[in-house]
Amino acid sequence: MPALQAADALRAAGIPCEPAEETLGAVVRLDAARIADALEALNRAGYDFLVDLFGCDTGAAIEITWHVRAFGRHEDLFLKATVEYYGEAPSVWNIYPAALYPEREAAELLGMSFPGHPNPKRLLTVEGTEPLLRRSVLIRSAEEVRIP
Amino acid sequence: MTSVSSMSDEGTHHPVVLPCGLRCVPRGVDELATEHLVLNMGPQHPSTHGVLHVLVELDGEEVIAAEASLGYLHRGIEKLAESRRYHQVATLLDRADYISGLHTETAFALAVERLAGIEVPAKASHLRTLLMELNRYASHLVWLGTFGLDAGAMAPFLYIMRDREMILDVIEAITGSRMMFNYIRPGGVVADLPAGSEDKIRAWLAHADGWLDENDALLGGNEIFRLRMVGTGVIDRTTALAFGMTGGCLRASGVDYDVRRDVPYCAYPGLDFDVPLGSTGDNWDRYVVRIGEMRQCLRLIRQLLDSVPEGAVSAKMSRAFKPPAGESYAAVESPRGELGIHLVSDGGLTPYRLRLRSPAYFNLAVVDEALAGGLIADAIVTLGSLDIVLGEIDR
Numbered sequence: 413m414p415a416l417q418a419a420d421a422l423r424a425a426g427i428p429c430e431p432a433e434e435t436l437g438a439v440v441r442l443d444a445a446r447i448a449d450a451l452e453a454l455n456r457a458g459y460d461f462l463v464d465l466f467g468c469d470t471g472a473a474i475e476i477t478w479h480v481r482a483f484g485r486h487e488d489l490f491l492k493a494t495v496e497y498y499g500e501a502p503s504v505w506n507i508y509p510a511a512l513y514p515e516r517e518a519a520e521l522l523g524m525s526f527p528g529h530p531n532p533k534r535l536l537t538v539e540g541t542e543p544l545l546r547r548s549v550l551i552r553s554a555e556e557v558r559i560p
Numbered sequence: 561m562t563s564v565s566s567m568s569d570e571g572t573h574h575p576v577v578l579p580c581g582l583r584c585v586p587r588g589v590d591e592l593a594t595e596h597l598v599l600n601m602g603p604q605h606p607s608t609h610g611v612l613h614v615l616v617e618l619d620g621e622e623v624i625a626a627e628a629s630l631g632y633l634h635r636g637i638e639k640l641a642e643s644r645r646y647h648q649v650a651t652l653l654d655r656a657d658y659i660s661g662l663h664t665e666t667a668f669a670l671a672v673e674r675l676a677g678i679e680v681p682a683k684a685s686h687l688r689t690l691l692m693e694l695n696r697y698a699s700h701l702v703w704l705g706t707f708g709l710d711a712g713a714m715a716p717f718l719y720i721m722r723d724r725e726m727i728l729d730v731i732e733a734i735t736g737s738r739m740m741f742n743y744i745r746p747g748g749v750v751a752d753l754p755a756g757s758e759d760k761i762r763a764w765l766a767h768a769d770g771w772l773d774e775n776d777a778l779l780g781g782n783e784i785f786r787l788r789m790v791g792t793g794v795i796d797r798t799t800a801l802a803f804g805m806t807g808g809c810l811r812a813s814g815v816d817y818d819v820r821r822d823v824p825y826c827a828y829p830g831l832d833f834d835v836p837l838g839s840t841g842d843n844w845d846r847y848v849v850r851i852g853e854m855r856q857c858l859r860l861i862r863q864l865l866d867s868v869p870e871g872a873v874s875a876k877m878s879r880a881f882k883p884p885a886g887e888s889y890a891a892v893e894s895p896r897g898e899l900g901i902h903l904v905s906d907g908g909l910t911p912y913r914l915r916l917r918s919p920a921y922f923n924l925a926v927v928d929e930a931l932a933g934g935l936i937a938d939a940i941v942t943l944g945s946l947d948i949v950l951g952e953i954d955r
Contacts, residue, residue: 435675436887462804468904468913477902479889479917483801483815486822488889510804513630513925536631536954544639 414438414487418454425453437488444476444493448502448528451478451491455507458482459489462508467518469546470494474522476501480508495524497545503528596624599936603632609706609943610950614927616939623939626931628924633954641914646672646746646881649911654740656916657952660699662691662735663894664901664916664952665744670825670890671901672746676883682827683871684748689827690864691734691743692892694761697768697857698727699895700850703947707847708779710944711788716778723771726764733757746881748874758865765865768858776851789844793942795930796841803929804922807897809946812849813841819893826892830867833860843938846945882909896920896947916955920948 836852
């Protein structure tokens with residue numbers, strides 16, 4: 413049970429978290445402010461590879477997913493934390509340099525910030541582009557996409 | 561030119577002619593002011609393989625620092641997918657990695673099937689695998705040809721495109737398209753192999769090994785090409801892992817990881833193939849690993865052709881398909897590395913959030929590290945060796 417083991421490693425480092433086994437795989441939910449500490453502890457526990465980092469607008473807040481992998485054991489783990497709109501989550505680039513691009517992308521597309529990022533410029537869009545939040549970008553309704 | 565002056569007692573300069581007749585002292589240019597030059601490579605530049613803009617800071621010919629500037633091809637594919645039904649999303653994903661669209665289509669189909677618990681018929685999985693391997697070979701040929709061009713080898717490109725044309729003809733006969741396939745959908749594939757397509761593939765296979773040897777001899781067998789590759793653009797194992805590199809670039813650095821073997825999907829568990837590995841992670845290793853992968857590709861295509869199962873090519877799918885609410889992640893080994901689709905569903909007709917884990921996006925992030933310290937001519941080769949596709953990076 414990778415989720416429970418990861419949760420044990422995190423609790424041993426003094427970080428409260430909630431593990432779960434879902435369709436997605438092993439998921440651990442925790443407080444966004446502790447994510448850098450958590451990833452540092454997990455990196456020591458063998459999760460040496462950041463697969464992906466992205467955000468999802470849930471309609472109430474931004475949910476960030478850090479997808480890490482223990483290469484030696486072929487184990488994947490999804491860390492999730494909720495950040496309020498226009499809020500912030502610590503940058504983890506010094507633990508996983510792979511986070512450099514996705515953090516910039518999440519910041520510009522979801523209107524949040526990652527304090528500690530060494531180069532917090534826009535990555536994909538130009539200055540002045542609004543974040544692609546669900547409430548500000550029109551999504552076609554179920555009626556519009558229904559089968560004719 | 562410094563004119564010869566003699567300082568008189570009053571402190572004024574008077575040009576003089578030396579006794580030998582020279583009008584200046586030949587002391588060389590020792591006071592030349594030097595400064596670092598920031599060079600814009602791209603976004604319209606043949607060596608950036610698409611619309612990539614790389615800023616390189618140069619000290620003479622040496623690269624001091626480099627930074628990739630992305631977004632010239634950003635179309636918001638992930639966002640657009642939120643307003644498309646599940647059967648329509650493949651159309652968008654074809655345009656993400658436009659060199660190997662079948663891999664992106666498969667990753668999405670697998671993510672949807674995992675979330676909804678759909679059983680895919682064996683024949684559909686088999687055809688997916690066959691088409692993906694054909695597509696991988698075609699994609700690697702594009703890389704091989706353009707990589708040669710980057711290093712200044714023009715002729716191999718022409719031979720390689722001849723080879724690729726034959727594969728594209730085969731893929732077109734099966735999927736109906738040469739580039740935007742829209743062939744692999746959640747549940748299975750669109751259509752069975754048309755009559756005569758197996759013969760067409762075998763006709764190409766009869767030439768493929770010889771042509772690959774020929775192309776390898778033209779490039780890898782060339783001493784000048786080899787000298788430019790060995791020891792340049794070194795990405796060690798630690799750096800490759802830290803930057804989240806996958807695929808041939810990661811294997812060239814000596815990390816033995818291939819999604820097809822380690823997290824098997826489709827028909828790969830029943831197939832016999834090797835995973836070529838490099839050791840130093842230089843441009844030469846990346847070349848050797850990809851050439852090795854192409855040989856394995858041919859091996860896989862032969863195995864797949866010999867064992868096409870009978871049966872349906874798709875599960876029954878509702879036109880108003882709605883997966884249950886939840887999340888799933890599925891990854892495939894695309895020609896560039898681990899291509900993952902992270903799907904979030906709220907139980908509606910369209911994906912709630914679709915995230916494309918693009919391998920080239922992570923492979924490209926290493927340019928700062930890989931280019932710095934090398935020469936500008938090597939930077940172009942190193943960029944080519946990473947095999948990037950901007951459609952997938954910018955999405």
